[in-house]
Amino acid sequence: KRSNKYRVPLPPGPKKWPLIGNLFDMPTSFEWETYDRWCRELGSDIIHLEVAGTSIVVMNSSEVAEELLDQHSAIHSDRPRLVMVNELMGWNYSFGLMAYGDEWRAQRKLFQQEFHSQAVERFYPLEVRVTHQFLNRLLVDPKNYVRHIRHLAASTILGIAYGIDVVEENDPYVDAAERALESLGLGIAPGAFLVESIPAMKYIPEWFPGAGFKRKAKEWSRYSTLMRELPFAAAKEQIAQGTARPSFTSYSLEKLDEAENVTDHEQRVQSTAATMRNGFDGLSADYIHSRHACQPEAQKRAQKEIDSIVSPGEFPRFSDQERLPFVSAIIKEMIRWKNVTPLGIPHASSSEDVYRGYRIPAGSIMVANIWAMLHDEHVYPEPHSFKPERFIGSDGKIDPSVKDPTSVLFGFGRRICPGRFMAISSIWIAVASMLTVFDITKPIDKDGNVIEPTYEYISSLACVPAPFECVIKPRSAQAEEMIRSMASEHS
Numbered sequence: 016k017r018s019n020k021y022r023v024p025l026p027p028g029p030k031k032w033p034l035i036g037n038l039f040d041m042p043t044s045f046e047w048e049t050y051d052r053w054c055r056e057l058g059s060d061i062i063h064l065e066v067a068g069t070s071i072v073v074m075n076s077s078e079v080a081e082e083l084l085d086q087h088s089a090i091h092s093d094r095p096r097l098v099m100v101n102e103l104m105g106w107n108y109s110f111g112l113m114a115y116g117d118e119w120r121a122q123r124k125l126f127q128q129e130f131h132s133q134a135v136e137r138f139y140p141l142e143v144r145v146t147h148q149f150l151n152r153l154l155v156d157p158k159n160y161v162r163h164i165r166h167l168a169a170s171t172i173l174g175i176a177y178g179i180d181v182v183e184e185n186d187p188y189v190d191a192a193e194r195a196l197e198s199l200g201l202g203i204a205p206g207a208f209l210v211e212s213i214p215a216m217k218y219i220p221e222w223f224p225g226a227g228f229k230r231k232a233k234e235w236s237r238y239s240t241l242m243r244e245l246p247f248a249a250a251k252e253q254i255a256q257g258t259a260r261p262s263f264t265s266y267s268l269e270k271l272d273e274a275e276n277v278t279d280h281e282q283r284v285q286s287t288a289a290t291m292r293n294g295f296d297g298l299s300a301d302y303i304h305s306r307h308a309c310q311p312e313a314q315k316r317a318q319k320e321i322d323s324i325v326s327p328g329e330f331p332r333f334s335d336q337e338r339l340p341f342v343s344a345i346i347k348e349m350i351r352w353k354n355v356t357p358l359g360i361p362h363a364s365s366s367e368d369v370y371r372g373y374r375i376p377a378g379s380i381m382v383a384n385i386w387a388m389l390h391d392e393h394v395y396p397e398p399h400s401f402k403p404e405r406f407i408g409s410d411g412k413i414d415p416s417v418k419d420p421t422s423v424l425f426g427f428g429r430r431i432c433p434g435r436f437m438a439i440s441s442i443w444i445a446v447a448s449m450l451t452v453f454d455i456t457k458p459i460d461k462d463g464n465v466i467e468p469t470y471e472y473i474s475s476l477a478c479v480p481a482p483f484e485c486v487i488k489p490r491s492a493q494a495e496e497m498i499r500s501m502a503s504e505h506s
């Protein structure tokens with residue numbers, strides 16, 4: 016039986032060495048580009064790697080990812096084991112990192128009830144309010160635009176998850192989340208902790224020489240607990256006092272009476288709300304990070320479109336989306352051109368599978384190379400150029416024959432990003448509003464030369480744009496007045 020089984024070959028891959036496999040071939044930054052190169056060299060959109068006994072399958076096209084993660088989703092919907100963050104730092108409460116099973120299903124259902132495509136419309140007024148406040152901060156202090164974008168992301172998610180308003184400086188909930196998410200990034204970084212390869216090390220006592228990782232994990236687990244408990248306690252208090260704004264927490268706790276077990280339901284609401292914060296932090300902010308800023312032609316075309324549709328003195332509304340196709344095209348191109356999550360979140364296979372005549376071993380880590388899918392020259396000609404017009408048809412509307420990048424950006428199968436509708440709506444309103452009132456241009460040095468932006472990206476788990484200089488100025492005196500009056504209306 017065994018010998019029959021092993022006649023089914025593994026997908027092709029770079030040459031493996033005994034015991035260590037591809038350990039020394041593995042890229043340590045911009046992995047997606049190396050995986051893409053290997054796939055091209057091997058002429059296959061699915062490849063197999065092995066790192067010290069761990070099987071890794073890279074899916075380099077949307078066809079393979081859809082077939083494996085959607086159509087074979089009963090097999091490939093688990094997550095890889097994460098000893099440091101899940102078992103030692105306490106992040107296993109978060110359904111995004113959790114193994115596939117009943118608790119994952121229960122939390123995911125809770126999340127989806129409040130975040131499906133129609134339900135997210137309840138959060139539109141909040142998204143509009145925090146966006147207008149963000150524009151005012153940009154007006155007052157344009158140089159610190161990265162900080163304001165991060166503040167916008169935090170205000171959006173803390174408002175939606177808990178109904179909490181974020182304060183300008185030293186917000187306790189933002190600080191708690193930042194500390195926790197920073198430690199999550201350190202704990203999850205591939206190769207950072209030996210315990211990931213030798214899980215039995217997790218039983219070493221803290222005082223033991225070489226057990227520094229245990230002491231770190233203990234300290235970091237305090238941050239993850241604080242991030243989960245602090246805002247939830249505040250939301251519950253506001254609900255009890257009758258001062259709470261509507262939020263995921265308030266909507267979900269209203270259903271407490273229907274729950275079979277009240278304590279379990281409350282715990283689940285707490286964990287799911289905290290998971291929203293991890294999902295959102297950074298990602299949407301990184302997209303809004305003025306990627307389109309230094310694309311003057313696209314900016315001017317979008318502004319012309321906005322000026323022709325939106326009445327003078329007003330901001331775009333969600334209901335204008337269809338009538339502003341070029342703004343939507345800019346957003347599609349922003350998320351395609353330099354996507355922040357080039358490898359998504361890996362899935363894991365709970366049992367063996369056979370696909371296209373290849374064997375996929377049980378326990379394989381399934382990596383979707385989203386970057387490669389969004390830079391496939393057959394789907395998006397000149398994939399490395401910023402060309403929002405690629406999404407516009409001859410009738411001036413969004414061309415449905417061009418693949419929408421959101422169909423791969425948010426992952427696949429049962430684990431597909433459940434926050435995708437909210438993510439896109441909050442990015443849309445922020446970008447459309449910024450374009451309405453601001454001109455974003457490249458800075459000029461003291462000799463009158465244009466300073467080109469760096470377009471550098473920091474490669475970690477996510478691919479984050481490095482800060483670059485740009486000049487953000489109101490388009491007119493009327494635009495400035497609009498920002499100020501909206502901000503005072505919301506304050």
Ligand code: HEM
Pocket residue numbers: 110111112123290291292294295298299302355356358359360361362424425426427428429430431432433434435437438439
């Ligand atoms: C532009 C912004 C975003 C991008 C690019 C993004 C992308 C992704 C990707 C690629 C995955 C992995 C899917 C898979 O395993 O196949 C994911 C999962 C997830 N995302 Fe997002 N996401 C974004 C915003 C959000 C927001 C706003 C939330 C919450 C409000 C969120 C919550 C989650 C959760 C909870 C998961 C884990 C789902 C699970 O394991 O079942 N994301 N996201």
